Amino acid sequence: MANRCKDLPVECWELIFSRLHHKSDLESFSMVSKQFLALTNRLRIGLSVIDSTLLTHGTISKLIHRFPNLKSIDLSNFSGDLDPVLVDLANSVSYTSNLEQLDISNHKKLPFKGLKELGRKLKGLRVLTCSNLTLFRDSDLYVIAELFPFLEELDISYPSTDYVLDSVYIASEASNLAVTDSGVEVLSVNMSNLRKINVSGNHLITDRSLVALSMNCLNLEGLEMDDCPFITLKGILSILRTCAALSWISVSEIHIAQSSSGFECLATSSRTLQKLEVSNSIITDEFLFMVANASLPLNTLTLCWCTDFTYSGISKLLCAYQSLKYLSLVQVDFLTDESMDDLSQYLRCLVTIDLSGCMRLTNLTFYALARNCPSLKEIYMENTGFGTKHCFHDDVKNPRIRSVNLATNHYLDDDSLMNVALMCPNMDFLDVISCTSLTEASIIGVLEVCNQIRDLQLDNCSGIKHIGKGAELPSLEVISAAGSALNDEGLVMIGSRCSRLLKLNLENCKGVTAEGLHAMVKNCRSLREINLKKCPQVSINSLNNLVFSSSSLRRVIPPCCSAFTDSLRGFYLHHGCRVYSG
Template identity: 35%
Template sequence: MKRKRTCSAFNSTVTATCSHLPDECWEFIFGLIINDDENRNKLRILNPLSLVSKQFLSVTDRLRFTLTVYEPSYLRRIFKRCTNLNSIQLASSFDSDKLLRIISRFPLKQLTSLILFYQPKIPTIGLRVFSQKITTLTSLNCSHIGCLNTSDLFLIAECFPLLQELDLSYPSGCKNYTSYVDGVEALSLALIKLRKVNLSEFPINNQSLYHLFNNCKHLEEVIILRCDEITSTGLASAIRERPTLRSLSFATTKVSEVFTTSQSIDSLVSLKGLTCLVLRNLNISDELLYSIAREGLLLTRLDLPFCSNYSYNGIFCLLSKCRRFQHLNLQYADFLNDQDVVQLSSFLGDLVSINLSHCDKLTESALFALLRNCPSLSEIEMESMGGESDIVWNSDSLRKSCVYPQLKGLYLGSNSWLSDEILIMVTSIFPNLQLLDLEFCNHISEGICEVLRKCCKIRLLNLAYCPRVKLHRMNFVVPKLEVLNLSDTKVDDETLYLISKNCSGLMTLQLRNCSGVTKKGWKCVLKNCRQLRKHECIIPSSLETTRTM
């Protein structure tokens, strides 16, 4: 009784204190808290605040700009409270046509974004009704649609002429490329304000791409990954029609596709405003990199994963001339050695993220060269370092290493040589580490507990396919851990009890193929991890019947 009176008195005090300040003041304060939060998770902040008082609930509702709709039961109440919504996502578990018809009844005057990914098909009836009532839409995401017809393209062109961003990536069951030509042309003629489009794995060919680049005068960003009907010649022809392009991502699954002809190179370097270039799985050349360097393109992002036939000389020329790079991806650049990385890192003062995975000749020397020479570096991916050979780390140099507080993300997956001792020493110099990926690290065991104890800011930890990993010594709170992947490990109910007890902030827990987990362990998780999201929980098939949240 005494405790209840104390809590009641506290709530009364808080409520009284809140009422002295107007809503606008609290809205400003909450906005500052959200902007300063390192996790960038608004709900983690807004949900507890909304429970303090009715005033705080009202203020936090106005700061909610996105909404995922599963079913229509409470939409009227939500839309009445959350008056500043600008983005809605439909879950694939409900009739999307019905949801869109219901949503269109509400005066959502600020709604600009609609997300429909992973729907079985385009909800044509609902979209038509929706477009007649809500005319402010500028962004439509229809990625991973189960069935996409050419008639759907005509519908989008007719209903949403103000679109600036369109995502039709990764549809299923689209094989006849020529049947989509007219639909793409209709889109390009109708969407005169289109700035960004993602057509990865979409049935688009050279002719359709030309229509898109020629007709969309404001086009700035194009993503066409794994579009095998587009050739480098067709891409070069389209690029000449849109010299204002600022971002280009192109990839193919055809091993023979080349991007080395003078036509391809000349078209690319004609994009004087290009800041982002992603070329994947292509046969490129040093001449391409030399040409970009000579033209002085202001690139800040360069991705060349799985590309072949370029060398250290080309990369050296480009990085030494263009020193604005913030993001660099050189996966499978197997010519790189430690000394190369030492030299290149001296040109990368603005670098924020780098991916050097599957570069067989690299060791920890490359890692520490990047940390020393790139003061802004916050994310490093170095999976499968050293190839098949074992890397021998210098323990003395590790112990004497400086602390690097700027590093937030570290990907060291598929490094079989990574032991508990090395992992503990490496992570000890990264006090602000938030993301740690150790997938397929066969020798990680109990040391991960010491890592979690020292790196208390970790919010994402991937231990999938680590057969020896043990968490039985995790008898301490891990306050910020939100995402934990333990798929294909020997985790059991006892471990799940410790996790649920000490990681109450978990939002995602992945437990694929964990035979040691039973209903008892899963119930502990459901009981203690209240923020766990139902649609993100991946559990063993044997436990499907216990998934009630």
């Protein structure tokens, strides 16, 4: 059998590896042989680079030689100077010819020198993300527009530049401080192939920017403009009328009055609109009726933190769009168990629903969704009334539900959570953060029923000390138990049951000591990240022993960062492990 497996053609192995569910499975196969390492490297299309990555390999060019089919590189978690990294990347064009996506978010400024080299040599880049830059202004947009005229997707959201909204000051200095309409206008002229753009959090852009995008970017499909206070209803209507290809629009802080006109364009111009996201806005039933009557190909609808509409409006809308895949109604105060029971009849195609913050909803809504929505995979009911009513699941099972978020439901008890597990036996993600009425009894029961669980979030669950003894949990990769009562006994149980654990969060776990950590790490040989912030019984010396006894650890948050010297951080980096402050 071994010889026959060895003789399988490369194409067969690639087909097998491509069907694996998680990247961690590829890492396991890559350690079997040089042949498997080469195969898994060929299958990798995305690469996230951090400081320790370059410390290990020296330069990014040496690293990317291993991955001939890379299409995406993420440098958002790299804290060093981006310019030399990008220049090195540009000089390795024979290995980056397939590169389509680049993420340089979370840095102080745009790396002009590196981008200039990259733009000169790499013509295939289609997606650029530069979100959360400390300084981002019109001149940066001019550079991007000149260097990458063929970009199709651009994210310039939420720059963190600090300025004062003073009309006199802004008039003369705005373009030197932030992105303005002038920058977007130049961008739209030079980048006519643009299909998606995210300008959220750019506080100085106005309807002028929308007009420019609608006139010059005729292929525009997606537009995100949340937290742009000078964008108005007029600007949104103009882009809805003009952009025939628009399929996705996200907007916030808009006032759609009862007498608002112009949305008739939905019925004629926006037949392609599939995704409509509105948040923190005042909307009316009249608007919802117009959307319902427009016969759009909607598959995603978000109405979060919105006011002034009623059950009548949302009922007609959902009745009109029974093929919705995603629905978010965060903090819609008028929703009740009875109304959700009725609305769930329209949601048979729904895959994801978010009802977080709807305080009048209880276990009964969850039961109705599990019973009436056969396609449902994800349910978010954070901070609701879950647990205030007791109901039996009556053998209702929905095997398609995989992800359940019930965080901050203070009345959620062990019996209610067990009912959820029985209704969702294939659940692989569970979030019960800050559900203070739970004990380990329910977690033990959940893991017995849902033994394929992958991610378990138990932060601030003061009644949970351990996950219990039992069979191996081969799929469990992430446990977050920050602020819980997890202790050494719990760590021993995690070690005995979770051999493939990748990430463990133990922040502020007072009962955790070095003894329990070593017992756990000895069996969790794939562990890559651990958070020990505010763990008073874990010393620096014991952490040193922990890190140097584990070849897999890549990220550590220590009990106290102030005790870490630069030399010690460097020593950890040479071991392949980076120290974070948390």
